[in-house]
Amino acid sequence: MNQRTLLMLGGAAILTIAAALILKPNNTTPPPAGSAELAFPNLAQRLQGAARIEVTRNADGVVVQRMGETWVLPERGNYPARPDRVRELLTGLTELRLTEPRTANPELLDRLGVNDPTQPGSTAALVRVLNAQGAPIAQLVVGRRRVRTQGNVPEAAFIRRAGENQAWLAEGRLPIDGDAGLWLDRGIAAIPRDRVLRVAIRRTDAPVLELARAGEVDAPLRVTNPAETPPLDETSLDEIGRAFESLTFVEVTADTVAHGTDIGEARFTLTDNLTLVARISRDGEAIWARFAAEGDDEATRLNARWRGWAFQIGQWKEKAFVPLLADLRRAEEPPAEAPAAAPLEEAPTAATPDLPAADAPAPAPAAPR
Structure with missing residues (x-):
């Protein structure tokens, strides 16, 4: 094995270890459920001034605007949005907790799906909640979700607060839908x-x-x-x-x-x-x-x-x-087809029974000439 091969194998091993450290939990014992730091402390009070919600994922995006006490979809002529969908998202943001820090290297954020949502091929979703003046109340990049392997495990996803490089594994439910049709009560x-x-x-x-x-x-x-x-x-x-x-x-x-x-x-x-x-x-x-x-x-x-x-x-x-x-009109039933006539059986032909030679009639005598 030459030196170049050894270097290549060593580099691959380093990348594998790095990916494992990013994607898997670290050795730190995660805090008990409900005790981790909130992603957005005191958000519930500030959301009283929320006037606009934006969800962007690749080419998809939805805007939900507040009109009085009703949330509406401007691209659907201000048709009312589903109140439960708005409530779930805003409640999810207030209850989101940071359980485990992950990478802060910008070059590795795409592995968790929390890179720049505007980059080609990005799967990240950008969630923004703005006030009436257009100032952000909460901004969050949501990436890959953690797959549950056992029961009674809270939902979790990799997230990154907008403007920061630090990625986190966060617990909480965030219904992220960039399709405006999913916000409609049909x-x-x-x-x-x-x-x-x-x-x-x-x-x-x-x-x-x-x-x-x-x-x-x-x-x-x-x-x-x-x-x-x-x-x-x-x-x-x-x-x-x-x-x-x-x-x-x-x-x-x-x-x-x-x-x-x-x-x-x-x-x-x-x-x-x-x-x-x-x-x-x-x-x-x-x-x-x-x-x-x-x-x-x-x-x-x-x-x-x-x-x-x-x-x-x-x-x-x-x-x-x-x-x-x-x-x-009632559909007309096709006329019933007449049953096909059974083939006629040929009447049996009376056959002359074969007579023994002794009983066969004598041939008629020839006529005189």
Whole structure:
């Protein structure tokens, strides 16, 4: 083994040892859970002035802005963000504890995933909480998470406070999502079908279509206008009654944004003095809806959530809100094929039994000439 080979092996061994020291805990016994130093002491009090949250990871990023008592997403037309997601992140920052110091060498930070988030290929996430004047209240780079190998072990991740080179293993839960869609509460309504009494559907390209329950509340919806209809599919009729049941959206924008062409309106009359109106439009293959409610306190609560927004809903919901009569038609069953005729069996041919030679008839005598 020559000297060059020995040097190469020695260098590899040094790098391996260095990586182990960085990624594995040191020999210092970690402090008991809940007793380590807080990453941001006295943060809870300062967060009362928080006005903006920024989460950036590579090309993804989300901004959550405070408007009065509500946190909203500016890139979604100031649609409200999920309060639980905001609360989890801010609470996580206040409870984050520094349990073990790791490397402070800038050249090794990428091994823990806490290098500069703007560097190409970086997997780090930058979290910033700002006040109304734009000054930072807390800034944190979040890297790789520690994998749990046993139960009852708190969540942990490698972190680095912005402006510092020192990396830490920190305990605490930090829900870091750079996708704005994950901050949205996508629920629109959850109104059971048995509350729907009548539905009036007016499409721009078809006659009025009306449905109602005959008698009891749990009776199925039936088409009442037109009076004469082809055989209808029960499942398709039931989907109209379920239009507001577990209704969610794909995307949301301000109601002032135009979305294609209006294709119709549906008016749902429900129990408890509630009426729901859905205005449906189509933009390419996307279906958009605007909703309004009429009635008492329940209508007021629904309008507070719906007013001012346009919701992109699933394409299949077009047939629940503004179906054509043809959409409700029962699929015709293919005619039953006649069973194939059984092949005719040939009648058995009577065979002359073979006679013994002694019993064979004598040949007829030849005619005289």
